[in-house]
Amino acid sequence: MSVNLGSVLSTACLKYGKRIALSADKETFSYSKLNAAAEEYAARLIELGIRPNEPVLVTVSNQMMDVAAILSVWLAGGVIIPVHRSSPDEVLKKLQIKTKARFQINKSILILVKETPPEREILINAAFVIFTSGSTGEPKGAVISHQAFYKKIHEINRLLNFKTDERTLLVLNINFSFGLWVCLLTLFTGGSLVMLEKFDPIIFLNSLLEEKITRVGMVPTMMRSIFSRLDVLNKIKVINQNKVLKQILMGGESLGKSLAISIRENFSNTDLIDIYGSTETATCDFFLFPNDFIRFPGCIGRPSGEVQFQIVNQKNELVKFGEIGELQISSPFLMNGYLDEQDLTEKAFFDKWFKTGDLAREVDRSLVELMGRSKEIISRGGNKITPGEIEQIICAHPMVAAAMAVGVTDSILGERIHALLVLKVGAIPEDLHMNNFLQQKLEKYKHPDAMYILSELPLGRTGKADRGEFKNKILSGAIEPIAVS
Template identity: 40%
Template sequence: MKQNILATRLEQAASTYSDRVALTGEGVKLTYSEWLDRSRQIAKHLTEFGLIEHEPVMVKCSNHPLDFVAFLGVWLAGGVVAPVHRTTPDAVVSAMQAKADCQLCVDLLDEVEPLKALRVQGELASDASRRQNLEDGALIIFTSGSTGLPKAAVLSHAAFSGKLDQNQRLLSIQSDDVTMLVLNNTFSFGIWVSLLTLLAGGRLLTQAKFSPADFVESLAREGVSFLGVVPTMVRATFSALSEGELANAKANLQAVARLRSVVIGGEPLGKDLSQSLRAFIHPAALFDIYGLTETSTCDFVLQPRDFDTHEGTIGQPFPGIEYRVVSAADDEEGPGELQLRSPYLMSGYLGDEELSKAAFEDGWFRTGDLAVRHSDGYVSIVGRLKDVIVRGGNKVTPVEVERALTRCPGVAAALVTGTSDPVMGQRIQALLVPKAGGEIDALLVRAELTKILEKFKHPDACFVGTELPTGRTGKVDRGQLAKWLATQSVAPLPFWKA
């Protein structure tokens, strides 16, 4: 049997750091040797169950230490890990299975049936493109499709292992590091943060459910030195805790003096949130990353030294990442689609040959993000191709409006979408979240917007809420806002006049 790169590397790490603690959380504590022994047992059971090499295995996950026993077990047995969260509705799981056609399912928290068949033993799909996509496959990550159906992105061992090496060169994780996993381990961001720690011999502390109070308390109590988060988690923390509680948490972090680096990504960070987070974690370093599931994440990084001079950009590409900005109007200085080329791209979307072809243009992956390339080599994301609002013939990118709104008095966060209008074509609608303990004054917001944003880009209506809607990845979800506006009878912010 061909030995998979990640299996080999993790097996070597487990042997090297055998007596050190590898995984803790949910009342479970595993040393590296215990993790490896259990993973080998799972691999043995999978082989006895008839697992075919390079075939997908659905792994039920919820940020539990045993999830990583299942990951390594599947890889040792030659399978491809398809992580699915334990809370995923049955209808969604069925749609995922329709794409991935997993042979088996592993759920190590299921005491009755931890291993079960999902299709007839020995039955094997004969589709040539499927076999090609799964060759050297390590992960199948399910991402949201524009039709609402999940896309199954296949990431190879070579691609994901190479991206881990890239990230290690940036972050230098060591065997004395403690990483707290609050990101879902069903998605690439959470997975690479976890594997990077385990390859280095560090301790991975898992948290099954994100709670702002528990989050900040655990950072100091556990001596966390490395952390990955999305901006939604940071906003939730700063909104849920009082100024006194945050000041106390910050003092505890500084007293422990363990936190070394924080990686954030998944959505735009925003100037105010960036400044607040950097002040909270000081002197730890903040790395703002940009990447996609299909590229094994982490293609650009805004480094700590660049925040003051290049705020609002995604930084510069990692070594080995090529990019181009493609504009339909051939405008080299204007916005265009950001396209990427690297050794770390996905093998394709499983079960979607046409979609896989459409994702690439002459070998370049089409991100779907609208970007602007600056003369100094830095890049800014200004929106999504599919999110562009056309209001009265004028094209408006929601991200630009959101950034302007978060610069206004009292606004902690903003999300913008377009809704159909018989006169203007589309109207600009915004959901605003006030800063903790404050209120939003429409007149003050409009006065500030007038200074920083063209009039035709101003929202036609603003609504106020306690939080931004999010999808299953934890990132803000513009589509959920559009649905909310279409189905709920809510009053806009008073005294707002577009």
């Protein structure tokens, strides 16, 4: 039996009626008002002649009407193409050409072109198309079905247990799958969603306190930004003492052992749950809960319900337990494929397995640790080195808050290792003595050839820490290496 996320959300709206569904900037939407606004949009789309499974650009920036717009497309039988409201016109134009969308919702419904898009088999019963650049290349549109995302949300909730009387702070953008499922799961279960359009450490922490937030989803970059400030420590203590915040859901990029420890120390009354997944797998394939963190800090956890994994070598053969290989995932929740990219879709899979491109190893039964990206392996003097291993060791230094490693082409060694360090507040670079530290922890050929210090990790287009941006800064001469003792 097929499922439509719009029908599920609309049913929740009818069930919870006068309860507060959304709030932003001191304004609120009840569930009834959310449903009514969505039905107005949907009626207009139907009047304009939207066809089943037709893609619609939906401009979002965590405003309350954005949720109504998403719901309306599903109620009208369409497929949402979420795009952030701040995106340049050139980006919107490329998306329109790529998806052949003729409608865009940006508070009102705009007609972009007159031509009706062709019917595409890959969009049948699709809920959304989210464009992801992966590690390189032009953005690819991952097509996720209603059935896959609904069932994945169900499996997520079996682990996280969202409840009707809870309040979720949404600071993740809903044009990405992490923000989208946090939004939908909160509303499916009758909770209240407090929406912030952008992340600011002070506003964020004030919202946790004043809005009595039960749960929040974040990317590690946000938490690093919070811990870089001395003026928020007392506020964090109050949040921790209040014991209202039950869960911090962390995903989108590698959390890292050092940051995880800092979060757990400062939010000791809150469960930190690290989540690993990708848009192509409908997100949330692995969860690291507190009990596993105690024994295996730095891992991505164990697979969620109905998710299978394997770790293989370059010939797609299983590696031995504990050996490093590519992590591949299989589940009923995988994407239909990349929109109009059959070749790329085929390359993304080995048989039933989605090739994540991440290097990993199994450290306990069904417990996995990431070691970096397969395309990011550094080849230095014939030695193959994973950036993740270097980053983990550097982050074990008591003065380091975060680290990033990349390989930069070198005429002699093939590649040299460049490492970026973000120091903890109050740390003095001259006191690092990083060479001495690394000599006790890491083989000599894995030591960075150059090191840099910045106040934060470079961010890419999606707001995540991005090795490509770091490499660009090196190659352009925008940053200078430090003298390392």
